[in-house]
Amino acid sequence: MSASRGGFSSRFGFIMAAAGSAVGLGNIWGFPTQTASNGGAAFVLVYLVLAFCLAYPAFMAELLIGRYGQANAVTSMQKMSRNLWQKRFAFIVGFSGIICASLILSFYGILAGWMMSYAIEPITSVLGYNQASSWLTSQSITRNLLFTALFMMLTISIIRRGVENGIEKWSKRLMPMLIGLLILLIIYVFTLDGSREGFAAYLNPDISRVFEPDLLINALGSAFFSLSLGTSVMVIYGSYISKKENLVTLGAQVTLIDVSIAFLAGLLIIPSMYVAQAQGVAIFGDDGSLISGPNLVFEVLPTLFNGMGAVGFFVGFCFFVLMSIAALTSSISMLEGPVSFVVERHNIERKKATTFIGFGIFIISTLIVLNFDLLFGFVISLSTVYGQPLIAMLCCVFVGWIWQRSDILAEIKQGNDEVEYGLFWKIWPWYTKFVCPSAIAIVFFHSL
Numbered sequence: 127m128s129a130s131r132g133g134f135s136s137r138f139g140f141i142m143a144a145a146g147s148a149v150g151l152g153n154i155w156g157f158p159t160q161t162a163s164n165g166g167a168a169f170v171l172v173y174l175v176l177a178f179c180l181a182y183p184a185f186m187a188e189l190l191i192g193r194y195g196q197a198n199a200v201t202s203m204q205k206m207s208r209n210l211w212q213k214r215f216a217f218i219v220g221f222s223g224i225i226c227a228s229l230i231l232s233f234y235g236i237l238a239g240w241m242m243s244y245a246i247e248p249i250t251s252v253l254g255y256n257q258a259s260s261w262l263t264s265q266s267i268t269r270n271l272l273f274t275a276l277f278m279m280l281t282i283s284i285i286r287r288g289v290e291n292g293i294e295k296w297s298k299r300l301m302p303m304l305i306g307l308l309i310l311l312i313i314y315v316f317t318l319d320g321s322r323e324g325f326a327a328y329l330n331p332d333i334s335r336v337f338e339p340d341l342l343i344n345a346l347g348s349a350f351f352s353l354s355l356g357t358s359v360m361v362i363y364g365s366y367i368s369k370k371e372n373l374v375t376l377g378a379q380v381t382l383i384d385v386s387i388a389f390l391a392g393l394l395i396i397p398s399m400y401v402a403q404a405q406g407v408a409i410f411g412d413d414g415s416l417i418s419g420p421n422l423v424f425e426v427l428p429t430l431f432n433g434m435g436a437v438g439f440f441v442g443f444c445f446f447v448l449m450s451i452a453a454l455t456s457s458i459s460m461l462e463g464p465v466s467f468v469v470e471r472h473n474i475e476r477k478k479a480t481t482f483i484g485f486g487i488f489i490i491s492t493l494i495v496l497n498f499d500l501l502f503g504f505v506i507s508l509s510t511v512y513g514q515p516l517i518a519m520l521c522c523v524f525v526g527w528i529w530q531r532s533d534i535l536a537e538i539k540q541g542n543d544e545v546e547y548g549l550f551w552k553i554w555p556w557y558t559k560f561v562c563p564s565a566i567a568i569v570f571f572h573s574l
């Protein structure tokens with residue numbers, strides 16, 4: 127880690143920051159929702175396999191690029207390039223990742239704003255401010271803009287402090303809180319009527335669905351979104367890791383935490399839906415599938431919390447605080463991508479760059495809020511359905527085809543001297559060269 131650009135001060139700090147980026151609304155909302163609409167445990171099974179077999183190798187590629195380059199995504203990839211064309215290609219891939227992260231943040235901030243307003247609602251309800259409560263839980267341009275701005279201000283204020291005092295310090299505080307809250311909520315839901323049926327629905331796979339193309343595509347998309355791939359974020363986090371650390375193990379630990387938290391979130395959400403059903407709430411749509419998407423988080427669950435009486439206020443508050451924390455540890459990583467680029471390439475001071483870029487992204491969010499029907503779905507598809515897989519694939523191509531094998535080995539060996547003789551080095555290089563890009567391409571083109 128270089129003294130001037132900062133870096134993570136400890137292994138734990140990196141794990142919490144990278145897991146914080148990975149664990150977000152994608153895990154706690156997206157994953158259970160996808161599970162609900164893709165046949166329950168069959169989806170969970172496929173997700174686990176794809177996360178370790180495709181997303182983890184791609185994740186390692188991005189971390190390695192960053193640690194080798196010790197710089198933002200564009201500069202890091204350019205350091206690996208040996209001629210002008212490769213340098214141009216590096217610029218396109220690195221810069222597209224940065225744009226992708228910024229676009230994701232522009233819609234993610236809106237979703238996170240909703241979570242924050244729903245977290246405040248139980249407080250206004252307890253205090254008897256009914257009008258405020260209904261304003262907080264109804265869609266309106268003012269509410270959306272206000273809470274998106276609030277969330278962006280929190281994100282900006284953390285990133286302005288830098289890597290160690292901002293990203294690392296806050297991830298180390300927020301991630302344990304998130305895990306604690308999640309476990310407490312699961313234990314509570316487990317005591318309620320109807321939850322066992324939910325656990326059964328979540329944990330019994332319908333093996334016949336495992337090879338359904340839609341299920342495979344959705345599972346791969348979720349795994350890539352969840353590990354924040356194709357956005358330059360893991361490249362930049364990789365660049366803040368000390369050369370003394372064993373990257374292979376660190377990457378595996380972060381993947382494991384990410385997948386486990388998605389799994390735990392499913393253990394909370396799916397059984398909660400069945401508890402809601404036991405209380406008379408409809409949890410199946412007209413086509414017989416479990417309700418998913420916004421209806422699940424903003425209708426089914428709040429109805430469940432309301433039905434719990436006084437304790438419901440507290441449970442609802444904890445649930446939406448959990449969502450907001452998960453969103454915040456992810457959003458800071460998205461903002462770090464463009465900020466590190468501008469700071470390092472254009473020599474602009476970090477605080478200025480952060481405020482300026484954060485504000486620019488808020489302007490995009492504002493445009494989305496004002497043209498919601500037109501832009502919201504479009505920006506999500508552009509960045510997550512097309513952008514992320516494509517850029518992640520190009521990163522694998524870069525590592526597999528452009529970066530010299532001896533240089534890759536030299537980089538991985540730092541902090542892991544024995545790697546050459548282990549299973550990872552036997553499999554990963556050709557896997558990243560052939561399997562990952564082709565598998566991502568197949569799934570990508572199939573989804574088109």
Ligand code: PFF
Nearest residue numbers: 148150151152153352354357
């Ligand atoms: N991994 C985050 C989630 O699961 O919600 C989302 C995310 C974070 C996507 C950072 C992209 C990114 F750069």
